[in-house]
Amino acid sequence: MTLVLQRSEKSGLGGKWSLPGGGLEDGEDSIEGIKREIVEETTSTVSQIEPYYVKSYKENDDFIVMIGYTCTSNLEDVKLNWEHDSYKWLTKEEALKLDLTSDGRTFIEQFNN
Numbered sequence: 156m157t158l159v160l161q162r163s164e165k166s167g168l169g170g171k172w173s174l175p176g177g178g179l180e181d182g183e184d185s186i187e188g189i190k191r192e193i194v195e196e197t198t199s200t201v202s203q204i205e206p207y208y209v210k211s212y213k214e215n216d217d218f219i220v221m222i223g224y225t226c227t228s229n230l231e232d233v234k235l236n237w238e239h240d241s242y243k244w245l246t247k248e249e250a251l252k253l254d255l256t257s258d259g260r261t262f263i264e265q266f267n268n
Contacts, residue, residue, distance in 0.1 A: 157250050157263060158230065160196065161241040172243075172250070173259040174223075185222050193226075197242075198234040201226040208265040223262040 159172045175196045179188040186204055193201050208223035233242050245253075250263050 156244045157247060157266065158197075158228075158233070159243050159245055159250050159253060159255075159259070159263075160235065160239040161243075162256070163238055163240045166238040168256055170254065171256045171259075172253040173256045174262055189224050189226070193228075196236055196238060197230065198236075199228055199230045201228045203227045207267075208262060210261065221258065221262075223265060225266070 158175060160175060162168045162171050162173060164170065175193050176189065177192045177195075179185065180191070183191070185206075189204060190201060193199060204224050204226045206222050207225050210221045210223075212219050235242060243250075247263060247266055251260070255263065
């Protein structure tokens, strides 16, 4: 199952669905970053984190690297922060029917569940 989050109108891309995630903080590696983002966005922890897809591109003067991870979680009661209004646990096929962010769609399409 895939956890998808609906973006709040208070955040960018309000109303669209996305995956948990975000940027790294100074000195943080990608595993630390995804753990922190999951806690910030859902108040839950994850384990058994494994990369499954990497996308890189240049945007203006920045080089962007995006990494999709699979993980396990004990998420029974998700508590969302201000960035999101709703969440759903869905299969890949169900998630792809939502109004997804472009990055969210890319990462879900690349996932083999």
